[in-house]
Amino acid sequence: MIQTAKGTYDILPSDIHKWHYLESIIRKTCELYNYQEIRTPIFESTDLFIRGVGKSTDIVTKEMYTFKDKGNRSITLRPEGTACVVRSYVEHKLYADLNQLTKLYYMGPMFRYERMQKGRSRQFHQFGVEAIGSNDPSVDAEVIALSVNIFRQLGLKKVKVLINTLGDKESRKQYRQALIDHFKPVKEELCEDCQKRLEQNPLRILDCKVDKAHKAMKTAPMMSNYLNEDSKAFFKHVLEDLEQLGIEYEIDHSLVRGLDYYNHTVYEVITYVPGFGSQNALGGGGRYNGLVEEIGGPDVPGMGFAFGMDRLILALEAEEITIDTKDEVDVYIVSTSDKTEIYAFKLLELLRKNYIKSEKDYFNRKVKAQFKQADKLNAKFTIIIGEEELNNEQISIKNMKTQIQDVISIHNVEKEIKCRMEDYDE
Numbered sequence: 526m527i528q529t530a531k532g533t534y535d536i537l538p539s540d541i542h543k544w545h546y547l548e549s550i551i552r553k554t555c556e557l558y559n560y561q562e563i564r565t566p567i568f569e570s571t572d573l574f575i576r577g578v579g580k581s582t583d584i585v586t587k588e589m590y591t592f593k594d595k596g597n598r599s600i601t602l603r604p605e606g607t608a609c610v611v612r613s614y615v616e617h618k619l620y621a622d623l624n625q626l627t628k629l630y631y632m633g634p635m636f637r638y639e640r641m642q643k644g645r646s647r648q649f650h651q652f653g654v655e656a657i658g659s660n661d662p663s664v665d666a667e668v669i670a671l672s673v674n675i676f677r678q679l680g681l682k683k684v685k686v687l688i689n690t691l692g693d694k695e696s697r698k699q700y701r702q703a704l705i706d707h708f709k710p711v712k713e714e715l716c717e718d719c720q721k722r723l724e725q726n727p728l729r730i731l732d733c734k735v736d737k738a739h740k741a742m743k744t745a746p747m748m749s750n751y752l753n754e755d756s757k758a759f760f761k762h763v764l765e766d767l768e769q770l771g772i773e774y775e776i777d778h779s780l781v782r783g784l785d786y787y788n789h790t791v792y793e794v795i796t797y798v799p800g801f802g803s804q805n806a807l808g809g810g811g812r813y814n815g816l817v818e819e820i821g822g823p824d825v826p827g828m829g830f831a832f833g834m835d836r837l838i839l840a841l842e843a844e845e846i847t848i849d850t851k852d853e854v855d856v857y858i859v860s861t862s863d864k865t866e867i868y869a870f871k872l873l874e875l876l877r878k879n880y881i882k883s884e885k886d887y888f889n890r891k892v893k894a895q896f897k898q899a900d901k902l903n904a905k906f907t908i909i910i911g912e913e914e915l916n917n918e919q920i921s922i923k924n925m926k927t928q929i930q931d932v933i934s935i936h937n938v939e940k941e942i943k944c945r946m947e948d949y950d951e
């Protein structure tokens with residue numbers, strides 16, 4: 526038997542209602558905040574991620590699905606959405622009006638070749654937003670507020686916002702050097718990855734799971750001591766805005782995030798629901814001033830986030846939030862003979878054209894078995910087509926809740942059903 530490729534999974538019809546629910550809340554909330562949807566390709570030129578996500582990141586060094594296509598081009602399945610959205614923003618000159626904040630949202634599959642565990646797969650789904658064009662700290666607060674609002678609407682309670690600042694380019698440069706000076710004397714004691722990170726991206730040492738307990742971690746310099754006045758003022762403004770909006774947060778000085786493009790605000794939303802496992806970051810994001818220019822556009826700032834939809838579904842389950850399933854049909858048509866079958870088929874189409882969700886038998890079942898099937902599909906009504914009745918231009922309709930059956934004319938069946946459907950839900 527051929528099975529799903531390692532690191533991927535099927536979302537079956539029995540679970541799809543959870544995804545539809547999640548997607549509808551995402552869409553509604555993003556549109557409420559005036560974001561517009563953008564859909565970019567699943568694969569892009571590999572260069573985009575090397576430049577966009579960063580040469581030294583785990584994503585680029587270890588996790589990309591990269592291959593040569595038949596034209597010998599290096600192609601990569603997108604590991605994240607920000608670089609793709611920024612590429613599209615630049616390519617289509619969405620910055621035509623530079624005094625405009627371009628607000629975009631997206632959702633879809635992403636690909637990273639990672640070690641599998643609960644909440645971590647190789648094909649996973651993200652939704653994200655990118656607000657490109659303004660350096661106003663209120664944009665950062667608004668983006669964070671939008672994500673918190675989605676959590677609130679989903680009913681997730683056991684979540685926490687962690688926030689930090691990486692400062693501007695200048696502050697970051699100073700901090701980077703301080704980290705190199707701090708970790709250099711113990712380089713040999715660090716894991717292989719951190720030894721490389723020391724030269725390439727020392728900030729990433731701070732969120733290394735392997736070296737977490739090393740004594741040098743506890744005494745490592747803190748970003749907050751290296752922030753220049755502008756960076757401090759920026760962060761203060763973001764925090765004040767969050768307080769104004771009633772959004773609780775916790776400052777986490779060790780939060781650096783795994784992608785190279787961040788500066789100023791970085792944040793993450795984690796779940797602390799028991800039993801969730803170690804992959805407890807539901808999502809996060811931050812400011813990426815400089816990325817648009819890196820990808821060939823003008824020097825405009827950006828801010829955004831992405832959340833793992835698979836992890837959000839797991840969080841909904843872990844918090845035991847039930848989602849109403851509307852797994853039912855309005856009408857099941859029971860046909861009693863071959864002669865009534867043609868009319869049944871015609872009626873089925875007529876009902877569907879009138880937005881009445883309808884179904885019939887496709888297995889030549891006996892009448893009793895057709896009723897059983899109607900029950901299985903949670904039909905609200907059955908329509909029974911008998912030969913004699915049909916000759917008199919009549920059919921029977923049965924309310925499956927009250928079990929009351931009436932004979933009605935075959936003319937205007939759809940109107941009759943719509944009327945009865947209104948009474949049914951009362």
Ligand code: HAM
Binds near residue numbers: 834
């Ligand atoms: P990220 O932190 O790499 O950020 O990914 C965001 C979220 O995607 C993670 O917190 C997690 O929930 C989910 N995720 C990542 N990898 C996996 C995986 N292998 N399996 C399941 N879920 C996963 C970004 O991708 C940035 N582009 C976010 C951003 C947007 N920053 C600014 N704008």
